[in-house]
Amino acid sequence: MQWPICFGDLVDVGDLNNSVGVVTLWTKKEFILRHLKPEQYALVGQLYSRHEGFNALLRNCLANKNIRHILVVGVDLNKAGDALISFFECGVDENHSVKGVNDVIIDKEIPLTSLDNLRKHVKVYDYRSLKDFSKLSSIVNELENLGSYGEPEIFPITKQAIPDTYPSEKSGFVVRENYIGEAWLHILHNIMKFGFIKKSQYSDDQRELLNIVSVIEKEDPDNPKFYEFFKFTKEDLFNYYPQIISGDSIKGIEYSYGQRLRSEKDVDQIQIIIDILKKTLYTRRAIAVTWNLEKDISSEKPPCLILVHFLVQNKLLYMTAFFRSNDMFHAWPLNAFGLRKLQFTVAKEMDILPGSLTIISNSAHIYKQNWTATQDIIIQYNPKLKMLGDQRGNLIIRLVDGKIIITHTGPEGKVLDSFTGKDAYYLYTELIKKKKVSELSHAIYLGTELQKAVIALEKGIPYVQDQQLQFI
Incomplete structure (x- = not known):
């Protein structure tokens, strides 16, 4: 069996026989990994979602019962950390809902007996308030390597249900x-x-x-x-x-x-x-x-x-x-x-x-x-996507002297403003802050063009807006 069974491409695997897993929530796992050695952990990964990601974490733990300690660190933007800690401290009800938090449901394919067994043999540690990640190494070293508590368990993946309504602005x-x-x-x-x-x-x-x-x-x-x-x-x-x-x-x-x-x-x-x-x-x-x-x-x-x-x-x-x-x-x-x-x-x-x-x-x-x-x-009569035509004007992207220059013109073509930089993130945040874009399709288009411009700049190849990059 290849482990982890879920999101293996998004986590960092260390020693599979180690008993420690580290959950970094919304904090980039690289900020944690620089303070740990691979032999100190079985897995380090982020946890964004209270649903898909949370269930994936539980499935990975049940598929590798060497994991006996879970350290929760980092910034908890959407309270996935709360859900994880509540699961281990409070358990789940007969409907697979995590007690102590709202709207967190564990996949029905995972039996309640397996979840209870997981809670019994794995301990969670809340280090979300820890700011100095260099202390993690000594914290991990103090944890006892308890060994496996049973054979791996793998359960069918939940079929994706179509929701009655999707999240929105309300x-x-x-x-x-x-x-x-x-x-x-x-x-x-x-x-x-x-x-x-x-x-x-x-x-x-x-x-x-x-x-x-x-x-x-x-x-x-x-x-x-x-x-x-x-x-x-x-x-x-x-x-x-x-x-x-x-x-x-x-x-x-x-x-x-x-x-x-x-x-x-x-x-x-x-x-x-x-x-x-x-x-x-x-x-x-x-x-x-x-x-x-x-x-x-x-x-x-x-x-x-x-x-x-x-x-x-x-x-x-x-x-x-x-x-x-x-x-x-x-x-x-x-x-x-x-x-x-x-x-x-x-x-x-x-x-x-x-x-x-x-x-x-x-x-x-x-x-x-x-x-x-x-x-x-x-x-x-599928609604058509409005292609550009932003009433706030046009944004013309060029490469000049090793920099990206964005020129803002009004709908009639008059130059209104310009931006210069080398980083796509900096440039698009400037466009957002200066209220240069009103149309969603225009914003997505600009994101693709700015990334093309950055690639052209890094590779030393020509960039022409609305044209494919020509790699030599």
């Missing part, structure tokens, strides 16, 4: 696209991947994200870019517009957003906003609300759209809308088109061009009855 997901259809695909994908599953007030579970911020740049509501995956026709869309832009009552509808914005209590908030903006172009008070405190605080059907806010900047009319609750499968696309139509209507009255539309959907959700249909759309 709140604040920005989707920026030119057109509503493109944005909708990304919104659906985000909710199905990261949405928290919870109950709703309509007897149906929901996947929910908090505060999806969608920015629409170019959509023309009078000549919409239409996609076959929309759940409505162009006729449906144009018939919907009055629900947003008109204050008239609509047959079959209890009330519309347009009524709340344009005729509630005989007040046309939108016209007032137009008049205010015409008089004071720089005002920050051009806000219209749909919420009626007297009616809505206890209503069973309060409005989902709460407010719209208009601002003029650089001779463009920008609009922001806030939804307290937004059905992102059925309602959001129509809402977005309707709000864009409202923005265009106000802009036309003011004789000004529209800027982007921003929609903040506080509770952005998809009901369970629509999950399958949503997933089908995502699979069939």
Whole structure:
């Protein structure tokens, strides 16, 4: 048997008959190894994960029962050290959950009897507070070499389960696209991947994200870019517009957003906003609300759209809308088109061009009855990766006189700034600190180009941005 059985390429192996293992957590194992000799340990390795890495450590220990002492040192960024120490001190319950810590589960394939036996014969030592690693050698030398406590045990690897939802930012997901259809695909994908599953007030579970911020740049509501995956026709869309832009009552509808914005209590908030903006172009008070405190605080059907806010900047009319609750499968696309139509209507009255539309959907959700249909759309019309086009400008990378030079130009090509260095890490951290990148695809692209530039610099070969390196 080859040992270690897990992550053998990531750990440092010493004397397989030694009884000491050293876990360095998030501290680089090289900082520890410089103070120890190979004959002083069986294995030295880092431990990043409270799940995969933690289980791998236990499997390695059970596969080599010469290990009787585990020293835990280093920086414990994600509390993997807490999990390890709690396992040895408190054990596990019948569900394989480590006692004393939250959300740490040991693989079900490892029997509880084997785990109890491991805890009985192996001792863990908490040296996370140790700063002077040179003391480790004398600490290790004082440990008794106890010998093996049994035959190696190897268990089947756990099959990877697909989680119901993936870790995420929890709140604040920005989707920026030119057109509503493109944005909708990304919104659906985000909710199905990261949405928290919870109950709703309509007897149906929901996947929910908090505060999806969608920015629409170019959509023309009078000549919409239409996609076959929309759940409505162009006729449906144009018939919907009055629900947003008109204050008239609509047959079959209890009330519309347009009524709340344009005729509630005989007040046309939108016209007032137009008049205010015409008089004071720089005002920050051009806000219209749909919420009626007297009616809505206890209503069973309060409005989902709460407010719209208009601002003029650089001779463009920008609009922001806030939804307290937004059905992102059925309602959001129509809402977005309707709000864009409202923005265009106000802009036309003011004789000004529209800027982007921003929609903040506080509770952005998809009901369970629509999950399958949503997933089908995502699979069939996979959201496209936005390739570059960063609105903060372009970054041009060159090699000059043995250094990497990054020139920052604006979208129109004007030079704004420059950075010089030889180290990719230094350069990309400078770009991050100076807020030079906004697009994820642009950031990843720059990382690959900077690494190419570093390799070219080290090898003494030419570097040309966007071209493969030519090794001679």
